[in-house]
Structures are given as structure tokens and as C-alpha cells.
Amino acid sequence: MIVTFTANPSLDRTVALPGPLERGEVQRAVSVSQESGGKGVNVSRALVASGLETIAVLPGADADPVLAGLRHDGVPFAALPIDEPLRTNVALTEPGGVTTKINEPGPVLSEDQQEALIKLLLERARGASWVVLAGSLPPGFPADFYATVTRRLRTAADGGAPLIAVDSSGAPLVAAVADASADGVSGTPDLLKPNAEELAELAAAAGFATASTADELEADPEAAAAAAAAVVRSGVGAVLATLGSKGAVLVTADGAWLATHPPVAAVSTVGAGDSSLAGYLLAHGQGAAPADCLRQAVAHGAAAASLPGSTVPAVHQTTPEAVTITALRKD
Numbered sequence: 001m002i003v004t005f006t007a008n009p010s011l012d013r014t015v016a017l018p019g020p021l022e023r024g025e026v027q028r029a030v031s032v033s034q035e036s037g038g039k040g041v042n043v044s045r046a047l048v049a050s051g052l053e054t055i056a057v058l059p060g061a062d063a064d065p066v067l068a069g070l071r072h073d074g075v076p077f078a079a080l081p082i083d084e085p086l087r088t089n090v091a092l093t094e095p096g097g098v099t100t101k102i103n104e105p106g107p108v109l110s111e112d113q114q115e116a117l118i119k120l121l122l123e124r125a126r127g128a129s130w131v132v133l134a135g136s137l138p139p140g141f142p143a144d145f146y147a148t149v150t151r152r153l154r155t156a157a158d159g160g161a162p163l164i165a166v167d168s169s170g171a172p173l174v175a176a177v178a179d180a181s182a183d184g185v186s187g188t189p190d191l192l193k194p195n196a197e198e199l200a201e202l203a204a205a206a207g208f209a210t211a212s213t214a215d216e217l218e219a220d221p222e223a224a225a226a227a228a229a230a231v232v233r234s235g236v237g238a239v240l241a242t243l244g245s246k247g248a249v250l251v252t253a254d255g256a257w258l259a260t261h262p263p264v265a266a267v268s269t270v271g272a273g274d275s276s277l278a279g280y281l282l283a284h285g286q287g288a289a290p291a292d293c294l295r296q297a298v299a300h301g302a303a304a305a306s307l308p309g310s311t312v313p314a315v316h317q318t319t320p321e322a323v324t325i326t327a328l329r330k331d
């Protein structure tokens with residue numbers, strides 16, 4: 001069972017434009033669609049698509065369209081009832097796949113609601129193989145929320161703790177990695193899934209590597225592996241860094257690999273990183289070696305980019321056999 005946790009879920013509205021986005025102009029949409037989203041929710045949707053057991057833990061009122069969408073799609077969830085509506089995030093997609101995204105901040109949750117959300121997660125995470133903590137945090141959450149949750153999951157498990165994956169950005173990402181142990185329990189994740197931008201942000205904030213921009217890391221997988229290796233040396237179990245159309249890099253304590261997929265006709269990149277994480281977890285659950293977990297991650301990411309909006313692929317829609325794996329130096 002893989003449990004996902006999305007503190008700031010969203011209704012993802014995708015507006016398809018007939019041509020390039022024109023700032024300051026009126027443009028007519030070709031089509032509009034909407035899906036229940038948020039990073040953890042997308043991971044759960046991708047796992048369900050491949051027949052895996054998962055549950056999405058999130059806040060949301062019973063009648064919220066995000067929960068209605070999950071019910072409609074048959075995605076199991078446990079929601080903490082809140083009064084405020086969840087946010088709506090808009091993606092403007094251009095022919096060729098260029099995507100502009102506008103994400104709302106999300107509803108404010110009181111400290112009591114934050115605590116109730118953690119308790120709901122602890123309850124649902126009993127016996128899970130993985131817990132995925134993903135996405136931004138709603139306004140008012142402390143930046144070290146993921147580190148706190150990670151420690152509480154490990155303390156509550158009383159042996160047999162789930163593996164913990166984190167996919168976030170900004171201050172919550174930096175705090176998730178920087179966290180020192182408290183009472184002998186580490187708050188750092190077993191797996192971190194940054195994209196190039198987040199890896200660059202992390203490397204700069206933590207002083208891990210000589211400053212590289214996201215573009216430099218995407219263009220230079222060795223540099224991405226070096227930055228990821230510094231994160232692993234700081235105490236994170238493994239780093240799966242997705243590099244957009246350039247593939248992905250996996251760094252563990254034992255090795256570093258690059259995986260690339262032949263170009264696909266990109267339609268929407270929204271949710272491609274979440275699908276990559278789902279692909280990695282799917283292969284990991286089947287006992288695959290690290291390089292083969294990476295292979296499935298990239299196959300899932302490429303398939304997701306070729307699908308519209310936040311649509312996630314099932315494993316049979318992916319082409320892991322088309323992925324090339326190269327071992328990299330990690331120091």
C-alpha cells in the first residue's frame with residue numbers, strides 16, 4: 001500500500017490555447033478540462049491507473065469538486081473535512097506542449113486542522129510500504145512541516161516504518177532536507193524527487209554545490225548527479241531528479257544513473273514529475289534494481305507528457321524498453 005499526502009490539493013483546470021500565449025490579449029480557448037490534482041493526488045491517480053493499492057490523504061469538504069473527481073475516478077481517499085474550498089490551479093497549454101501554470105495559494109488551515117491532518121495520515125499510513133509527502137504547503141503551515149511529519153511517521157511506526165518520499169519546492173523542500181535528527185529520529189526522506197529547478201534551488205540554499213541554474217542542470221546530467229550526490233551525502237536516502245525532456249538522474253549511496261527516453265510529442269507536462277515518481281514506486285514495489293526503478297520513472301514521465309492536462313498514464317501506456325540507462329560518476 002502506498003499512501004500519498006497532499007496538504008494543498010487542487011482542482012486542475014487545463015485551458016488549451018489555439019497558438020502561443022499572448023500576454024495582454026484576449027484569446028479563445030480551444031477546449032477546457034478539469035481534473036482532481038495536487039502532487040500526491042496525481043501519484044495516487046497514476047498508481048490506481050496501474051492497479052496498485054493506494055490511498056490519498058488530503059483536506060477537503062465532502063462536496064468539494066476535488067473529492068467528487070476522486071470518487072468519479074475511483075481513487076481511494078481519506079479527507080479531513082474543512083470549511084474553505086480547495087484551490088483551483090490553471091494550466092494554459094499551447095500546441096507543442098508549452099505549458100503556463102498559475103497555482104493559487106490554497107485555503108488557510110488552523111493549527112488544530114494541521115494536527116488533525118497529521119493524525120489522519122498516521123492512522124492511514126499504518127502498514128504502508130511508502131508514504132509520499134508531496135506539493136506545496138497551504139498558507140500558514142510551518143516550513144519544516146514535512147520533516148515533522150516524517151519524524152512522527154517513523155516514531156509512530158514502532159518498527160516497520162514506511163519509506164518516505166518527498167516532492168516539494170521552496171522553503172518546505174529546503175527544510176525537508178536540512179532537518180537534523182531529534183530524539184534520534186531523522187526527519188530527512190528516503191527518497192527526494194526534485195525537478196531541475198528545485199535541485200538548483202536546493203543546491204544554492206544548502207550550499208551543496210557550485211551554483212548551477214536549472215537550465216545548466218538539465219543540460220548537464222553529470223552536474224545534476226553531482227548536486228544530487230551532495231544531497232545524498234547530507235542524509236537523504238536517494239535523489240530522483242527529473243530533468244524534463246532530458247530524462248532523469250537517480251543517485252543513491254551506491255551509484256548514479258542517467259535515463260533518457262526518445263523524444264515524445266509533448267501535449268502537457270503537468271503531472272509528468274508525479275507520474276515519474278509513481279513509475280519509480282511501481283518498479284520499486286516489484287523489487288526492481290535502482291536503475292530499473294529509474295527506467296520506469298522516465299517511461300512514466302514521457303508517457304504523461306504525451307497526454308493532455310494532468311492525465312496520468314497506466315503502466316501499459318509506457319515504453320520502458322525505449323529508455324537508455326547510463327551509469328554516471330556521482331562525485
Ligand SMILES: O=P(O)(O)OC[C@@]1(O)O[C@H](CO)[C@@H](O)[C@@H]1O
Nearest residue numbers: 010037038039089103135136271
Ligand atoms: O502548487 P504545488 O503544490 O507545488 O503544485 C500543484 C500542482 O501544480 O502540482 C501538480 C503537478 O505536479 C498539479 O496537479 C498541481 O496543480
